[in-house]
Amino acid sequence: MTLSDIILMSQWFFLLYFIGMNLGYILLNVMSFFTLTRYMQEHGTEEGLSQEYADLQLPISVLSPAYNEEATVAASIRSLLQLNYPEYEIIVINDGSKDKTLEVLIQEFSLAPFPEAYRVRLQTKPVKTIYQSTVYPNLRVIDKENGGKADALNVGINSARYPLFCCIDADSILQRDSLEKVVQPFLEDPTTVASGGTVRIANGCEVSGGFLVGRGLPSNPLALFQIVEYMRAFLFGRLGWSPLNALLIISGAFGVFNKEKVISVGGYLTNTIGEDMELVVRLHRHLRQQGVPYRITFVPDPICWTEAPEDLKTLKSQRVRWQRGLAESLAKNFDLLFSRKGGAVGWLAFPFMMIFEWLGPIIEVIGYAFMTVAFIFGMISGQAMVAFLIVAMGLGVLLSVSAFLLEEISFHIYPKPKHILILFLVAIAENFGYRQLNSVWRLMGLYHWARGKKGHWGEMTRKASWQKTG
Amino acid sequence: MEFATSSDPIVNLAFWTGIAVIFIIIFMVLYVLALRYMLIRDERRRKLFMDTWRPILIRSLESIPDVLPSVKKKDWPVLFNLWNHFHESLRGSAKDSLNEVARKAGMLEVADRLLKKSKVKSRLAAITTLGLLREKSAWDEIKNAAVDDHPSVSLAAMKALIRIDEERAMPFIIPLISARTDWPPARVASILHEASPHVICAALANAILHSPAPYIPRLIRYFETIACDSSTVVLRQVIEKFPSDTVIAACLHAFKSPDALDIVRKNLTHSAWHVRVQAVRALGRMGLIYDKYILITMLCDQQWWVRYRAAQALSSLPSISTAALEKIKDEQTDRYAKDILVQVIAEKKMA
Numbered sequence: 028m029t030l031s032d033i034i035l036m037s038q039w040f041f042l043l044y045f046i047g048m049n050l051g052y053i054l055l056n057v058m059s060f061f062t063l064t065r066y067m068q069e070h071g072t073e074e075g076l077s078q079e080y081a082d083l084q085l086p087i088s089v090l091s092p093a094y095n096e097e098a099t100v101a102a103s104i105r106s107l108l109q110l111n112y113p114e115y116e117i118i119v120i121n122d123g124s125k126d127k128t129l130e131v132l133i134q135e136f137s138l139a140p141f142p143e144a145y146r147v148r149l150q151t152k153p154v155k156t157i158y159q160s161t162v163y164p165n166l167r168v169i170d171k172e173n174g175g176k177a178d179a180l181n182v183g184i185n186s187a188r189y190p191l192f193c194c195i196d197a198d199s200i201l202q203r204d205s206l207e208k209v210v211q212p213f214l215e216d217p218t219t220v221a222s223g224g225t226v227r228i229a230n231g232c233e234v235s236g237g238f239l240v241g242r243g244l245p246s247n248p249l250a251l252f253q254i255v256e257y258m259r260a261f262l263f264g265r266l267g268w269s270p271l272n273a274l275l276i277i278s279g280a281f282g283v284f285n286k287e288k289v290i291s292v293g294g295y296l297t298n299t300i301g302e303d304m305e306l307v308v309r310l311h312r313h314l315r316q317q318g319v320p321y322r323i324t325f326v327p328d329p330i331c332w333t334e335a336p337e338d339l340k341t342l343k344s345q346r347v348r349w350q351r352g353l354a355e356s357l358a359k360n361f362d363l364l365f366s367r368k369g370g371a372v373g374w375l376a377f378p379f380m381m382i383f384e385w386l387g388p389i390i391e392v393i394g395y396a397f398m399t400v401a402f403i404f405g406m407i408s409g410q411a412m413v414a415f416l417i418v419a420m421g422l423g424v425l426l427s428v429s430a431f432l433l434e435e436i437s438f439h440i441y442p443k444p445k446h447i448l449i450l451f452l453v454a455i456a457e458n459f460g461y462r463q464l465n466s467v468w469r470l471m472g473l474y475h476w477a478r479g480k481k482g483h484w485g486e487m488t489r490k491a492s493w494q495k496t497g
Numbered sequence: 498m499e500f501a502t503s504s505d506p507i508v509n510l511a512f513w514t515g516i517a518v519i520f521i522i523i524f525m526v527l528y529v530l531a532l533r534y535m536l537i538r539d540e541r542r543r544k545l546f547m548d549t550w551r552p553i554l555i556r557s558l559e560s561i562p563d564v565l566p567s568v569k570k571k572d573w574p575v576l577f578n579l580w581n582h583f584h585e586s587l588r589g590s591a592k593d594s595l596n597e598v599a600r601k602a603g604m605l606e607v608a609d610r611l612l613k614k615s616k617v618k619s620r621l622a623a624i625t626t627l628g629l630l631r632e633k634s635a636w637d638e639i640k641n642a643a644v645d646d647h648p649s650v651s652l653a654a655m656k657a658l659i660r661i662d663e664e665r666a667m668p669f670i671i672p673l674i675s676a677r678t679d680w681p682p683a684r685v686a687s688i689l690h691e692a693s694p695h696v697i698c699a700a701l702a703n704a705i706l707h708s709p710a711p712y713i714p715r716l717i718r719y720f721e722t723i724a725c726d727s728s729t730v731v732l733r734q735v736i737e738k739f740p741s742d743t744v745i746a747a748c749l750h751a752f753k754s755p756d757a758l759d760i761v762r763k764n765l766t767h768s769a770w771h772v773r774v775q776a777v778r779a780l781g782r783m784g785l786i787y788d789k790y791i792l793i794t795m796l797c798d799q800q801w802w803v804r805y806r807a808a809q810a811l812s813s814l815p816s817i818s819t820a821a822l823e824k825i826k827d828e829q830t831d832r833y834a835k836d837i838l839v840q841v842i843a844e845k846k847m848a
Binding site: 035038039042046068084113139141142143144146159161164211214215216217408410411414415417418421422424425428429431432435436439444447451 | 505507508510511512514515518519521522525526528529530532533536537617647648678679681682683801804805833836837839840843844847848
C-alpha cells in the first residue's frame with residue numbers, strides 16, 4: 028500500500044465519519060420533530076395540578092447538594108421553597124463546604140439541630156448533623172463530611188422520605204411548575220423510573236427572586252455558543268432517544284428518580300465524575316438484565332435554567348469533566364453494549380454514544396489535523412480540503428438550524444425576531460473554532476480518563492450578573 | 498465550478514453534500530422566519546378578536562345583543578376558549594345569558610364541526626363548550642371522545658358527559674377511570690367532584706365491589722377523596738372479597754371511622770410492611786387511648802417507616818403529651834424505638 032493509498036483511504040474515512048455522525052444526528056432530529064409535535068399537542072393544553080387533591084399526587088424529595096455555595100445557596104433554596112407542587116420536601120446536603128455555606132443556611136432558614144433517626148441504606152461518608160428549619164417544615168439541611176457530589180446525593184437519598192427524589196444543582200434556576208412538569212411521566216406511566224427536564228442557559232436572562240422573569244441573549248460569545256449547543260443537546264440529542272426508551276443522560280441539574288429503583292442498583296457511584304449519566308446508564312443495564320419493564324423519559328419543556336461559564340478556563344474545565352464523566356459512564360457499563368436484552372439502548376444509543384461522543388473527539392481532532400497537515404504538504408488538493416470543511420462545518424450548521432426549527436415549533440424561548448437572527452449567526456460562527464476547541468478539550472477529558480485522574484466537585488466561577496435579589 | 502467537474506469522487510461527494518446542506522439550511526431559516534411571522538400575525542389577530550368579543554360577552558350578562566359580529570373560521574377556537582373561560586367563572590342565571598349568546602353566535606353548529614377535527618385544541622374547546630351548554634344532542638360524539646387515546650381529550654369528554662347527564666354518564670365513565678392509568682389521578686378526582694355525591698358514591702361503591710382486583714386500589718383512592726358516608730361498609734366488604742396486600746393497604750388508608758378499628762388492629766401484624774404502615778397510620782387517626790400499648794410495640798418493627806408512623810400515631814393519640822412521649826421513650830430498651838421517638842418528639846416540639 029502506497030502513501031497516496033493511505034491518504035486516500037484516510038480522506039474517505041474522515042469524510043464518511045463526519046457524514047455518518049451528522050446523519051445520525053439528523054435522524055435523531057427527525058425523531059424529535061415527531062415526538063415534540065405530539066408532546067405539544069398532548070401537553071400544550073393542560074391545566075395545573077389541583078391543590079385540592081394533593082393526596083393523589085406523588086410526593087417528591089428535592090435533593091440539593093451544596094459545596095462552597097455561600098453566595099448563591101440562600102437564593103436557590105428560597106426559590107425551591109416557592110415551587111408549585113402539592114407535597115415536597117427540600118433536603119440540602121452540605122458536602123463539607125470550606126466556606127460559610129452552612130452558616131448562611133443556618134441563619135437564613137432558622138435551622139436547628141434535629142435528632143433524625145437517619146437510615147443508612149446507601150453507604151456514605153459520615154453525617155455530622157441534621158438540621159430542620161424552624162420556619163419551613165419541609166426544609167432540612169444535612170451537614171456531612173466531604174465526599175463529593177455523588178456521596179452527597181446518596182446521603183440525600185438515605186434521608187428522603189418520599190418515593191420520588193429530584194436532584195438539582197444548587198445553582199439551578201427552576202420554573203415554578205418545574206416539578207409538576209417533570210413528574211408527569213410518572214403519573215402517565217407507572218413503570219417510569221426516571222425523568223429528566225430540559226436545561227437552558229440563563230445568561231442574558233433576567234432572574235428575580237430565584238425565578239426567571241425575562242428572557243434574552245447574553246453578549247458574551249462563549250455563552251451564546253453554549254445556547255446553541257444546549258438547544259442541540261436537549262431538543263434532539265435527548266428528545267430523539269426518549270421515545271425509543273434509550274435515553275442515556277439525565278442532567279444532574281434537574282432530574283426525578285424512583286428512589287427504591289435507584290437504591291436497588293446501589294445509588295450514585297462515588298468514584299465517577301459523571302455520576303448523573305452513570306446512574307442512568309446503570310439503571311438501563313440492571314433493569315434490562317432483570318427484564319423489568321421500565322421507562323426513562325425526557326420532558327422537553329424548558330424547566331431548568333443554569334448559568335453557563337463565560338471564560339475559557341472554566342468552560343474548558345467543565346468540558347474536560349463532562350467528557351471524563353461520559354467515558355467513565357460508558358466504560359463502567361460496557362456490558363450493556365450489544366447485550367442480549369439490551370434493546371434500543373444497548374443496540375443503538377450505546378454504540379452511537381460510543382462512536383460519536385466517546386471516541387468522537389479522537390477522530391475529529393485527528394481528522395482536522397490530518398486534513399490540515401495533508402493540505403499544507405500538498406498531499407491533498409485545495410478542492411478536497413475545502414470540500415471537507417464544507418461537509419464538516421455545513422452539517423454542523425444544519426444541525427444547529429434544525430434545533431431552531433424545533434424550538435420555533437414548540438416553546439419560542441427567545442421572543443424577538445432579532446434573537447433568531449443572532450442565534451443563526453452564532454450557529455455559523457461556532458463552527459469556526461469553537462467546536463474544534465471543544466473537540467480538543469474533550470480529547471483532554473479522554474486523556475484524563477485514560478490516566479485515571481481523580482475527580483472532584485466541579486467548581487465554577489459564577490458571575491450571576493443577571494440575578495436580582497427579590 | 499471546478500468542484501462540480503472534479504473527477505475525484507471524494508471531492509464530488511463532499512461538494513454535492515455541501516450544496517445540499519446549504520440549500521436545506523436556507524430552506525430551514527426561511528421556514529423558521531415564516532413560522533415566527535405567522536406567530537406574530539396570529540397573536541395580533543387574536544388580540545384584536547378578544548378586544549371585540551370580551552366586551553360583548555360582558556354586556557350580554559345585562560342584555561343579549563341583537564346582532565353579533567361575524568366570526569372568521571380561524572377565530573372560532575379563540576371564541577370558544579374565551580366563552581368557556583367566562584362560563585366557568587360565572588354562577589347561577591348569568592350562565593343562561595352566555596348560553597343564549599353561544600346559540601345565537603352559532604357556536605353549537607361550529608362545535609359539532611370542531612369535534613370532528615384532528616386538532617386537539619379545537620376538539621378540547623368544542624367538548625368543553627358542549628358540556629357547559631349541557632347539549633344532549635352531542636352525547637354520542639362526546640362519548641366517542643371519552644375513549645380517545647389523548648388523555649386531555651378523553652378527560653374533557655368525561656367532564657362534559659357528567660355535566661350533561663351525570664346518572665347516564667356513570668355506567669360509562671367508571672370503567673374508564675379504572676382502566677385509564679394515563680389519566681392523572683388528581684384531575685380525575687377533580688372531575689368526579691362535578692357529580693352529585695350520592696350519584697358518584699353509589700357508582701364507585703358498586704365498581705369497587707365488582708371490578709377486577711388490580712383496579713380496586715385506584716378506585717378506593719377516588720372513593721376516599723369523595724368522602725362517601727357508606728365508605729366503611731363498602732371497604733369492609735372489599736377486604737373480605739379481595740384480601741390482597743394492595744387492597745388492604747388502600748382500604749386502611751381510606752378508613753376514617755372508628756367502626757373499622759377491629760380491621761385496623763388485626764392488620765398491625767400483617768406480613769407486608771406497607772400494610773403495617775397503613776395500619777399504624779389508621780390507628781393514629783382513629784385509635785383510642787389504650788391503643789398506645791399496641792403502638793409502643795410497633796416502635797420496634799423492622800421497617801423504619803412502620804416505626805416512624807407508629808411514633809407519629811402515638812404522638813397524635815388523645816391525651817398523649819410531649820412529656821408522656823418522653824416517658825415512653827425513656828422506658829424503651831430497643832435502640833431503634835428510642836431513636837424514632839427522639840425524632841418524632843423533636844418534630845412535635847418544632848410544629
